[in-house]
Amino acid sequence: MIKAAIFDMDGLLIDSERIIMQGCIEAAATIGITYTQAEYVELVGRVWSDSTRLMTQQLGSEANFQHVMQGLNAFLAARDHAFPLKAGVEPLLAYYQAQGIVCSVASSSPIPHITHRLTHTGVLPYFSQVTSGQEVQRGKPSPDIYLLALEKLGLAAEECIAFEDSELGAQAAIAAGLRVVVVPDLRQPSAQVRAQAHQVVDSLHDWLMHHDALSGCLL
Template sequence: MIKAAIFDMDGLLIDSERIIMQGCIEAAQRIGIAYTQAQYVELVGRIWSDSSRIMAEQLGGEQPMQQVITGLNTFLDARNHVFPLKSGVVELLQYYREAGVICSVASSSPIPHIEHRLTHTGVLDYFQHVTSGQEVKRGKPNPDIYLLALDKLGLQAEECIAFEDSELGAQAAIAAGLRVIVVPDLKQPSTLVRSQAHQVVESLQHWLENHAELAGCATSLPVVV
């Protein structure tokens, strides 16, 4: 029986990646640069120091990167940096709460972003711990963020399960020794991640309805309405 579930945030709990990607593409277009989804996906799951370096390389330098970030922030400010929840999030968190499973977040995003986004979607109180990429030297796909999350929980990897949407995030969770449920968002996982993941499912709702009992939480699932 698992004791804790560790969740990534962007693209997994909240539907933010598509919106942020749209903001990047539009901001790049305004300065005459064609920016693609394939380029943006390279950034997904990374800590800021890694993603900003890669983005600068993609855009041709630090200056255009800063212009795109400024445009992106203007785009997100208009939305108050609020994003919708993904399918099944509340139902799964409630299910784990009732089953006595601790829920935790391990996100590459800065702590203020994590708290803001989860507060505005009404789910922050479900999480006992929040671990940010700001707290580790090496970002995903290195296991550091998950090892720190496990340390905060005071649990071993075999006592927990992880949920990820990105390739790098799944690799990090696997490297930390966790069973990982992959819920693809912008890109399907590689053959390698598929072979090492505990499950690949289409949504958290799908996991709850069809696979949650495999995590050892209960012998039967609650009715989800």
């Protein structure tokens, strides 16, 4: 029986990646740049410093990057920087809480973004620990964020399970020795990640229903 579940946030717990991508595409269009989903997906799972560097390259200059960020911030401010929960999140968290399984977040996002987004959706109280990409020197796919999350929990990797939506995030959790359930968001996992993952499912709802029905516990 697992003792803890570690969750990524953006694209996994909350449906944020599509909205942020839309904001980037619209902001880039105002300066005549066609920004694509394929380009945005390359950012997913990365810490802010890595995303900034890559997106600046994609957009062609620091000035273009700053323009897109200003447009994105206005786009998100109109939505109070809030996003809806993904399917099955709250039922799964409630299930784990009832089973005495500790829940933790390991997200590349800054701490203020994590707390704001999870508070807005009402699920922050389910999590005993929050680990941010700001707290480690190397972002995903390095295992550092998951190793730190395990250290905070005081548990070994084999006592925990991780949930990820992105390729880089799944690689990070796998490298940390965790069993990983991949719930794809903007892009399907590679063949390598599929082979190494504990399971790939369409949603956290599917994970909860399938495993509870089969065994009464989510292992």
